[in-house]
Amino acid sequence: MTSSVLAWIWSERFWLPENVSWADLEHPPPGVEYPRLGHMLYALPLAVGIYVLRQIFERLVAKPCAHILQIHEGVPRQAQPNAVLERLYQSKTCPDMKQTEGLAKQLDWDVRKIQRWFRVRRNQDRPSTQIKFCESMWRFTFYLTIFMYGICHLWESPWMWDTRQCWHNYPFQPLSPEQYNYYVAELAFYWSLMFSQFIDIQRKDFMIMFVHHMATILLITFSYANNMLRAGTLVLCVHDASDIFLEAAKLANYAKYQKLCDGMFVVFSITFRKYTGKGGSVLV
Secondary structure: OHHHHHHHHOOHHHHOOOOOOHHHHOOOOOOOOOOOHHHHHHHHHHHHHHHHHHHHHHHHHHHHHHHHOOOOOOOOOOOOOOHHHHHHHHHOOOOOHHHHHHHHHHHOOOHHHHHHHHHHHHHHHOOOHHHHHHHHHHHHHHHHHHHHHHHHHHOOOHHHHOHHHHHOOOOOOOOOHHHHHHHHHHHHHHHHHHHHHOOOOOOOOHHHHHHHHHHHHHHHHHHHHOOOHHHHHHHHHHHHHHHHHHHHHHHHHHOOOHHHHHHHHHHHHHHHHHHHOOOOOOOO
C-alpha cells in the first residue's frame, strides 16, 4: 500500500519530461551534482539552531529595540481563580450561551460575570505587543538577510533575466552550492516556525499558520527533489521581498507609527500583487 502511494506521488510521467527517469538523475556526469531528497535532512538540525538563534536575537536585539521604542511588555489583567471555569476553558475558550447559563447556575454567578471571566482569561493568554514586536523583528531580519543572499546569487544567473532558462535542459541542471544553501536555509527557517508554534503562546490562527507552514515546507521539498531550483529560487526571492514589507508594516504598527505602517502595507500590497499576480506564480 505504502509503495503504491509513493509510486503515485513520484510518478515519472507527471514530474519528468518524456523518456527521463529518476534513475537518470542518480548518476550525474563527473564534477556535476544533482539534488537528492536526502540533502534536505540537514535542514532539521539547522532548524533547531535557527530557533536558538531566534531566542538569542529576541532577547539581546529585539527586546532592547522594543524598550527604546517604548513598547512595554505589559501585565494582562488576571482572571479570578476558579477550578470549574478553568477546566472548561482548557477545552473550550468561548463557551456557548447554554454552557454559560449552566455555569451561572452551578456557581451562582451572573451570566455577564461568566462571560467577563472568559474574556479576561482569553486576554491573559494573548501575546503582548512586545512579544509580537520581537517575533516580527526576527522574521523581518531573516527575510531581509535571505533576500539579500538570494539577490546576490541570482543577479548573475541567466534565469533571473530570462525565465525560459529555468527549463532549459530540464531536469539535467547542475546544483550549485549557492542554490543548496538558499534552499536549506529557507526550509530550516520554516521548520523552525513549525516547531515554535507548539512552544510559543498558541493563537487563534494556529491551524491556519500550521497549514501555511506545512504547505511551504512541502513545496520547497518537492521543488528541490524535482530539481526545479531555478524557478524555485526566483519564487523564494520575490516572496521574501514582499514579506520584508509586511513585517516592516507590523513593526511600525506595534511602535504606533501609523503613517509608516500604512506606507509599508501599501508597498507590500503592490509588491505582492506585482510579483505573484492574483495568487499565481511569479513565472506565469
